[in-house]
Amino acid sequence: SYSTLLRTLLLSSYISKYIPQIGLESNTQVPLESPLVFMIFRRSQWIIPRHSIRRLCLRSISPHPTKRPSQPQYVCSIDAEPLHRYRIGGYHPVALGDTLKDGRYKVLHKIGWGGYSTVWATRDRKEGIYVAVKVSVAEDNRHMESRITRQLTSCDPPSSHTVHLLDAFKLNGPNGSHECVVYELLGPNVQDTIDTHFHGRLPGKLAKSIAKQSLIGLDHIHQHGIGHGDLHTRNLVFTLPDMNHVPEDKFIEMLGAPEIGLIHRKDGKGLDLEPGIPKYLVRSTSYQPRSWISTPSIKIIDFGESFTSTESPKTLHTPLSVRAPEVIFQDRIDYRVDLWSMGCMLFELFTGQPPFDSFLTTPNILVSQMRDMTSDDLPGRWHCMWNEMNAGANKTFEPGPNLQEWLEEVYFDGTLTPDLTAEDIVRLGQIIAKLLRFETSTRASARKVLDDPWFSE
Numbered sequence: 455s456y457s458t459l460l461r462t463l464l465l466s467s468y469i470s471k472y473i474p475q476i477g478l479e480s481n482t483q484v485p486l487e488s489p490l491v492f493m494i495f496r497r498s499q500w501i502i503p504r505h506s507i508r509r510l511c512l513r514s515i516s517p518h519p520t521k522r523p524s525q526p527q528y529v530c531s532i533d534a535e536p537l538h539r540y541r542i543g544g545y546h547p548v549a550l551g552d553t554l555k556d557g558r559y560k561v562l563h564k565i566g567w568g569g570y571s572t573v574w575a576t577r578d579r580k581e582g583i584y585v586a587v588k589v590s591v592a593e594d595n596r597h598m599e600s601r602i603t604r605q606l607t608s609c610d611p612p613s614s615h616t617v618h619l620l621d622a623f624k625l626n627g628p629n630g631s632h633e634c635v636v637y638e639l640l641g642p643n644v645q646d647t648i649d650t651h652f653h654g655r656l657p658g659k660l661a662k663s664i665a666k667q668s669l670i671g672l673d674h675i676h677q678h679g680i681g682h683g684d685l686h687t688r689n690l691v692f693t694l695p696d697m698n699h700v701p702e703d704k705f706i707e708m709l710g711a712p713e714i715g716l717i718h719r720k721d722g723k724g725l726d727l728e729p730g731i732p733k734y735l736v737r738s739t740s741y742q743p744r745s746w747i748s749t750p751s752i753k754i755i756d757f758g759e760s761f762t763s764t765e766s767p768k769t770l771h772t773p774l775s776v777r778a779p780e781v782i783f784q785d786r787i788d789y790r791v792d793l794w795s796m797g798c799m800l801f802e803l804f805t806g807q808p809p810f811d812s813f814l815t816t817p818n819i820l821v822s823q824m825r826d827m828t829s830d831d832l833p834g835r836w837h838c839m840w841n842e843m844n845a846g847a848n849k850t851f852e853p854g855p856n857l858q859e860w861l862e863e864v865y866f867d868g869t870l871t872p873d874l875t876a877e878d879i880v881r882l883g884q885i886i887a888k889l890l891r892f893e894t895s896t897r898a899s900a901r902k903v904l905d906d907p908w909f910s911e
């Protein structure tokens with residue numbers, strides 16, 4: 455599992471390296487949940503390649519799919535969606551050149567995948583345009599996305615910063631019945647762009663522009679009584695210039711020739727695959743060249759966890775690093791979970807890393823970080839659960855930095871050259887502090903944050 459892999463990585467590379475430095479014997483046994491481990495990791499400034507950790511942490515894997523009895527194990531050399539999720543209730547096996555919805559959408563390239571879907575660049579042969587088709591896992595609860603994006607797309611005027619829905623249909627396959635949503639074709643997500651093109655963090659001006667646009671998009675979503683529920687930097691996507699006039703072969707060339715890896719059985723029976731397993735995986739396009747960055751425009755995508763004010767969910771699968779505390783404390787959830795996530799996302803857009811650790815963390819460590827960072831009191835109704843979380847935990851844990859200290863440390867003390875001033879970082883800290891509040895009623899709205907003069911400077 456991811457956690458075993460990450461624990462092993464941590465054990466081998468960090469503990470041995472740091473234990474002597476803090477004056478302990480090199481064979482000291484340290485429990486993985488210990489604040490010491492947390493401190494070592496936090497101070498280590500992400501020595502493990504950050505993007506690989508973040509990729510693992512930012513994808514919520516649905517717990518639902520059913521395993522076929524005695525399903526053989528498969529391997530593939532391409533880094534893409536997890537193969538074991540090609541099973542009943544999981545992903546649909548899509549191949550390049552397939553046509554969907556009675557021949558209307560022709561699959562040309564892969565543009566992404568998530569815990570709940572694979573996403574494909576296709577040609578809409580009826581309209582003569584390129585579109586993105588998101589093929590969801592075959593679960594019954596995937597219908598909210600098209601409902602909510604239809605509502606957002608049909609409002610007048612539609613938002614320039616939320617993805618536009620074009621069509622929706624069902625696809626029946628060997629793994630079940632899949633909701634498919636057809637969207638305007640967008641470009642790379644912000645997270646992948648930081649990893650691929652910016653070596654760690656965005657230039658300040660670009661970060662500010664993306665922050666402002668995502669706040670406008672979020673305000674629009676909230677004005678329509680909708681909570682997004684899964685706001686993070688992989689769900690902010692750059693728009694692309696219009697490519698509809700470009701012929702198919704040229705279009706594929708622009709996305710980069712698809713790289714595929716054949717799938718093999720681990721038991722030595724070669725390519726004898728079960729139904730429901732694709733013949734190959736396709737690596738997602740890495741979008742060369744980077745023309746979209748000169749006039750950056752972004753949109754919010756992925757409404758798979760979204761909800762309306764009348765249908766509050768019991769829980770959310772937002773990545774831990776941006777998950778609102780009321781979700782952790784199983785309190786009432788409403789659209790204001792997005793304001794917390796927005797606070798975390800603003801921190802990450804400017805510094806390149808989220809304010810809270812999402813990996814090798816436990817709920818009590820995460821909540822401790824939230825308390826240090828927000829300098830806010832936990833609401834009384836959470837105290838009982840907080841005490842339960844802490845039962846048996848090591849109480850000698852030193853308090854961590856507050857939000858402003860951590861923001862400045864991450865921004866100025868790393869290896870990257872700062873291009874924002876100390877004054878900018880103070881103003882940014884003040885804005886984030888208005889969002890990272892435990893009581894939802896005290897969080898600033900997206901509109902209020904946007905009104906801060908710093909966004910117009």
Ligand SMILES: Nc1ncnc2c1ncn2[C@@H]1O[C@H](COP(=O)(O)OP(=O)(O)OP(=O)(O)O)[C@@H](O)[C@H]1O
Pocket residue numbers: 512513514515565566567568569570571572573586588617637638639640641642643684688689691755756757758
């Ligand atoms: N309209 C689009 N145009 C271009 N790329 C897209 C589009 N929609 C999604 N993508 C890409 O596909 C990836 C996965 O999409 P999405 O986040 O909607 O899937 P998911 O299965 O709901 O993911 P998660 O695990 O985050 O819930 C995105 O990070 C993005 O890079």
